[in-house]
Amino acid sequence: MTTIHILFGTESGNAEMVADDIAATLQSEGFETEIAELSDSLVPGLADMRLAVVITSTYGEGELPESAALFHEALLRERPDLSGLSFGAFGLGDSVYETFNNGIETLHRVLIALGARQIGETAKHDAASGEPADDLASTWAGSLMDRIPA
Numbered sequence: 001m002t003t004i005h006i007l008f009g010t011e012s013g014n015a016e017m018v019a020d021d022i023a024a025t026l027q028s029e030g031f032e033t034e035i036a037e038l039s040d041s042l043v044p045g046l047a048d049m050r051l052a053v054v055i056t057s058t059y060g061e062g063e064l065p066e067s068a069a070l071f072h073e074a075l076l077r078e079r080p081d082l083s084g085l086s087f088g089a090f091g092l093g094d095s096v097y098e099t100f101n102n103g104i105e106t107l108h109r110v111l112i113a114l115g116a117r118q119i120g121e122t123a124k125h126d127a128a129s130g131e132p133a134d135d136l137a138s139t140w141a142g143s144l145m146d147r148i149p150a
């Protein structure tokens, strides 16, 4: 079975918890998962991945967490052909900021530009909503499973 790579960018740990929740939901349905933090060192292997879930929070004024920013810069620099990659996108943010969930939009843009195909809708967790991120993560991962290419 194709491994689903669960790749997260975080500043204070919430996106890592979401990565664990999504992995648990997918594993309970029999999928194999591998979790890793987004970083520039992932970029050379990205074109060989078939399925990924990309998760990131937003920091500063609409910026990516540091390790995710290095991943983004390396993608822009190295421009791998990602036409073999299907991905789900999950963002964490807070609607008190004008740049709500800009981080996942930034990664979504570059992945599409490099030829990757999105599975499902982009999830955007809002810290101001009071809804626990793990609830949204489990529901979203459940809805993703029906759309994962065989």
Ligand SMILES: Cc1cc2nc3c(=O)[nH]c(=O)nc-3n(C[C@H](O)[C@H](O)[C@H](O)COP(=O)(O)O)c2cc1C
Binding pocket: 009, 010, 011, 012, 013, 014, 015, 016, 056, 057, 058, 059, 060, 061, 062, 063, 065, 092, 093, 094, 095, 097, 098, 099, 100, 101, 102, 127
């Ligand atoms: C200093 C700071 C800046 C932030 N800037 C933004 C922002 O520009 N846009 C946004 O949607 N959320 C912003 N957030 C909210 C975080 O993305 C949100 O709390 C998220 O759950 C953090 O996830 P993490 O622990 O994985 O980094 C900011 C939070 C902090 C503390």
